[in-house]
Amino acid sequence: VGRYVLPPAIDMRAIVRYGGDIYYTTANDHQQLSKVLIALKLGETPPRTKISGAVTDAHAIGGDMFGWDAIYYPVGRRLIFNVPTPAGTFDQHIYNTSVQGWTRFKGMNASCWGVYKDRLYFGTSAGLVRQADIGNTDLDGSTRIGIPATAQQAWNIFWTPLTKRLTLARPVVQANTAGLAYLFNVGFDYRIPSIVTPTIIPPMGPTWGSNRWLDGTRWTDKQPTVTTNWIVTGGNGSAFSWGISATSMVPTRWVSTDLMFEPGQML
Numbered sequence: 176v177g178r179y180v181l182p183p184a185i186d187m188r189a190i191v192r193y194g195g196d197i198y199y200t201t202a203n204d205h206q207q208l209s210k211v212l213i214a215l216k217l218g219e220t221p222p223r224t225k226i227s228g229a230v231t232d233a234h235a236i237g238g239d240m241f242g243w244d245a246i247y248y249p250v251g252r253r254l255i256f257n258v259p260t261p262a263g264t265f266d267q268h269i270y271n272t273s274v275q276g277w278t279r280f281k282g283m284n285a286s287c288w289g290v291y292k293d294r295l296y297f298g299t300s301a302g303l304v305r306q307a308d309i310g311n312t313d314l315d316g317s318t319r320i321g322i323p324a325t326a327q328q329a330w331n332i333f334w335t336p337l338t339k340r341l342t343l344a345r346p347v348v349q350a351n352t353a354g355l356a357y358l359f360n361v362g363f364d365y366r367i368p369s370i371v372t373p374t375i376i377p378p379m380g381p382t383w384g385s386n387r388w389l390d391g392t393r394w395t396d397k398q399p400t401v402t403t404n405w406i407v408t409g410g411n412g413s414a415f416s417w418g419i420s421a422t423s424m425v426p427t428r429w430v431s432t433d434l435m436f437e438p439g440q441m442l
Contacts, residue, residue: 179215182206185238188287191245191254193272198254200243203231205256205268225329226268226277233258233266246288248295251308257285263300282322283307326429327418330365335438336413343435345405346419350427357421363412372406405435 182201184190189200197208204227214221242259254270267280285297285307295307333339346359362368415436419429 177216179212181208181211181215182221185234186243189243189245189256191247193247193254198245198256198270200230200245200256202234202238203227205230205245205254205270224277226279229268229279230258233260236261242286244285244287246290248290248308250293251295255288257288278326321422321424323420323422324427325418325420327368328416328432330414330416332414333436333438338411338413338439339415339436340411340439341408341415341434341436343405344408344417345433346402346417347430347432348402348419348421348427349430350423351425355421355423355425355427357419357427359406360418360420361408361410362416362418363410364414365416368416368418372408405433 182203184199185202186200191198199206199208204223206221211221237259240259240261242257242265244255244257246255246257247253248255252271252273254272256268256270258266258268260266263284264281265284265286267283267285269278269280270276271278283297284299286300287298289296289298296304297307298304341361341363344359344361348357359372360368415434417432417434421427
């Protein structure tokens with residue numbers, strides 16, 4: 176049994192139970208209570224998440240605003256932390272409980288969140304209730320528009336701080352449509368990625384049993400396919416970071432990325 180001084184939650188609604196633990200939003204992070212208590216017991220500084228910088232910035236400009244909220248959405252396997260902005264809009268910091276990774280959602284101006292019968296809903300500042308996680312209608316309740324997405328990987332030195340020359344890259348991207356265009360970019364030595372290569376998803380292949388032969392029996396239809404083409408790129412640096420951006424109306428998945436580079440030698 177111990178008594179500890181903890182960083183307070185930014186709002187009473189910004190506290191959520193997940194499993195046997197508590198997650199809550201403070202002025203500089205989305206904290207996991209068990210990890211905070213363990214660190215304090217050992218006399219250490221509580222660990223910070225990869226999104227702590229974004230939380231600190233959001234609190235600095237909107238810490239006193241209404242709309243800080245937190246909820247666990249079991250079907251989506253995510254913890255949702257609602258973040259108000261001075262522009263009157265709202266962002267969501269999302270923690271994926273399966274892969275234990277963070278992302279940010281924009282465009283859903285939610286003042287509050289709720290789950291009813293395993294379905295996710297949010298309330299708007301205009302007093303409307305809308306259902307989320309039902310495809311691209313998350314952004315607009317009536318108009319079908321593409322959802323823009325941007326992903327950037329963490330910087331990687333590939334086990335050596337020596338300078339390396341990047342020659343080829345192969346992003347593997349899957350989409351439920353043909354002709355989807357996306358941008359692939361690469362950055363070097365912690366500078367903003369600047370090498371941008373437009374790429375198009377090729378036509379989709381068949382799925383057994385989803386269409387019919389001329390006699391009426393089933394055979395094939397379209398299924399998602401992936402890009403497997405290498406992209407010629409170039410640049411030198413000790414650390415690389417690569418990313419993808421796209422706007423899509425269909426499910427799109429960044430599966431993996433392969434890089435080919437030449438390691439340098441110590442002078």
